[in-house]
Amino acid sequence: MNNIHLEPLGGGLEIYVSESYRFSTDTILLANFSQPKGRKKCVDLGTGCGTIPLIWLRENKQLEIAAVDIQENACKLAQDSISRNGLIQMTVYNADLKELKGVLPFGYYDLVACNPPYKLGGSGIRNPESAKLIARHETECTLDNICESASRLLQFGGRFCICQRPERLADVMEAMRKFSIEPKVLRLVQQRRSKAPKLFLLEGRKGGNQGFLNVLPTLFIEDESGGFSEEMLQIYGDYKSNHME
Template sequence: MELDFPHHYEALGDRTLCVTPDHKFGTDAFLLSDFAAPRRKDLACDLGTGCGIIPMLWFRRPEDAPKLAFGVDIQQKAIAQLTASVEKNGLGGRLIPICADLKDLPPQLESGRFDLVTCNPPYKVEGGGILSEWESEKIARHETQCSLADVVAAAARLLKFGGRFCLCQRPERLCDVLTLLRQQGLEPKRVRFVQQRPGSAPWLFLCEGKKGAKPFLQVEAPLLIEGEDGFSEELLKIYGKR
């Protein structure tokens, strides 16, 4: 696929990913992809996928990749990038890009069918913070196109009984996330806070809700970004450097 806008490819192990200034990725995407840990038999879907970093990371090791994955985004440029990445990596039929609004998902994304849904959602509520002048950043960072409630509702529709929804969010929105998950029948089962170093306040948390599960929340050990000599061993492993 030929793209008519400036772009380049970044290495993800044996894979490559098409990125642009509009649709790129950060550490939180690596953390969420690892936290979600799809199984080989899973049917998975990443909502608000952007350049497709999260599902592409799942396919770094073909033996551990889900059976089939979808990457959904409302922005056509993001989906064009993911489509180019899929073609370049020979993942046609395994990773399917879809341009759609998660509030109005197409029939191809059948309700009650999915084992795993993920989302790295906008962190800022509508009207919170200074909006970026770039439309792509505005959509990614602020709830201008969808709210956290919309994201959780979409995940609940897609998941089968026992299916998992994994997301990341800022700590100040922990109560919002847990409340919305339970309201949609996605019982919070795991929470893990991400800290820059021991003793520092968390700047992110990872959370898993399970459809139809009984109440029991496991708070996992913090994930540390820094170690004694730079990045922590766990983060290096997540990055694929170990």
């Protein structure tokens, strides 16, 4: 792996990242949107270098977390970050999210989160580097695979949180409902008021009744002057980085 280095995550936590395995603003927004409260059992599917679980633990140490990724190098980075920060609440599993039977207990978790590949398999310009290809294109898993896995892992009433591009909203909702997860909370994200939404954050409930989708106010990344909005500054907290996308 190239250019492995530490970046601060705030709260005294640091994370190992590399050229292939790093994080973006989307990752931090999903971690904030899905943040578990109290004693909860959580899974992060496709965890990469482990950013989302580390941010969860930055805010709440009363968690039991399983971080899953199919890529061995990503898992090693996440494991190194666990060791560096002394976090016993988080366990990394080098596994395929489509084949978790016998790896993680089904019907056990309160929360499953996933920052999935944004592009359909075979669409767009394919990145020749396998790590980035897996992260950006549905080469190893589809939305159906992700939602099916989340549904199996969650207990009744458990939360599934995902982020995606707005053009995939119907696809995500259809996949959720196919596997008994009802979309319940939606939030759109815009760079600024003059731009169309660039991302959505969606929470579904395992076994939830259909209907009554709560659409939250739009999250603006920038304010009118082009700096970070007040809400984004609150989300970032004392995290400082030059790698925001």
